[in-house]
Amino acid sequence: MNTIYQSYQLSERFEVAFNQIHDSLKSIVKINDDRFKTLLDIGVRKHQIINQYYNDLKQYAKLRNSLVHDKKELGYYIAEPHLDVVTHIEKIASIFNRPNYALMIATKEVITVNYDENIINTFQTIKRYGYSQYPVYRNKECVGLLATGDIVKWMTENVRNAVVELAEIKVKDVLKTVRNHPIEFAAKSIDIFSVEDIFENKHKNKIYLEAVIITENGKSDELPLGMVTAWDLIEIDYTVD
Missing domain, CATH: 3.10.580.10 (CBS-domain)
Structure with missing residues (x-):
């Protein structure tokens, strides 16, 4: 696997995980505003899961904006997230997505x-x-x-x-x-x-x-x-x- 393909894979995995978290925030916070930062800032006051990862998600939002907005062509990202970062956000996404019964x-x-x-x-x-x-x-x-x-x-x-x-x-x-x-x-x-x-x-x-x-x-x-x-x-x- 060459370096360009590895870079593309990490960036794409990061973006997918971020979007999953964004969708989960919409479902959890339930407001008429889909902006990630707004969902995060309102949700942190109500939900422990958001509070626990608030600082991480703020940083990941900045990285995601850089990845998406500075993308020049399909499959090309100007920045490459570290593997540890990608692994971490994927784990957060899995926590946000899994059913958490109150019991x-x-x-x-x-x-x-x-x-x-x-x-x-x-x-x-x-x-x-x-x-x-x-x-x-x-x-x-x-x-x-x-x-x-x-x-x-x-x-x-x-x-x-x-x-x-x-x-x-x-x-x-x-x-x-x-x-x-x-x-x-x-x-x-x-x-x-x-x-x-x-x-x-x-x-x-x-x-x-x-x-x-x-x-x-x-x-x-x-x-x-x-x-x-x-x-x-x-x-x-x-x-x-």
């Missing part, structure tokens, strides 16, 4: 508590699993989210002479006296980008969503298959190496 990052073992359960039993559940949030179910339907901090707050507000009587207290009694924890439901087919959009849209309306509970069809009366919090989205690790 991939969701907490798989969702531990629930019963609305009418005695709070002492809930203490045992918390001690066993150590989670900070538990979906609450009443008659097989999710009616809210119980946080361990809610219990502490309730206890501090109901202490009498350094004693809190818990024998007759149920989960519902705690839920009725603490702030609501906004949650949403989504089907198991939902992807990570769509979950990020749910959090972003709620935030725009000054609703600070605490979790998206994933069920078979996105209904509140189905068993939870996973739960995604805002922290889970921050912790997404998109690795190309």
Whole structure:
């Protein structure tokens, strides 16, 4: 294989990968503007995958413009991207293109508590699993989210002479006296980008969503298959190496 053919192949591979990423950005960001830089700048504020590769993609956009705009004839590029650069952008393109289901990052073992359960039993559940949030179910339907901090707050507000009587207290009694924890439901087919959009849209309306509970069809009366919090989205690790 001669040098000219190798150069052409690397440049063409780079351009193909860049175009794949551009198409993916259009699908992810969903705005009425197809410009790569605009998609990148808006998307970085909403999606972790774009944030992770933002600086790389800015540089690749400059290289792509040089390759395309300075091309003098078919098959001839004025600059040749290094093989490492081509390999890297191809790996990024594959990450952007592959289906990223939200269940991939969701907490798989969702531990629930019963609305009418005695709070002492809930203490045992918390001690066993150590989670900070538990979906609450009443008659097989999710009616809210119980946080361990809610219990502490309730206890501090109901202490009498350094004693809190818990024998007759149920989960519902705690839920009725603490702030609501906004949650949403989504089907198991939902992807990570769509979950990020749910959090972003709620935030725009000054609703600070605490979790998206994933069920078979996105209904509140189905068993939870996973739960995604805002922290889970921050912790997404998109690795190309």
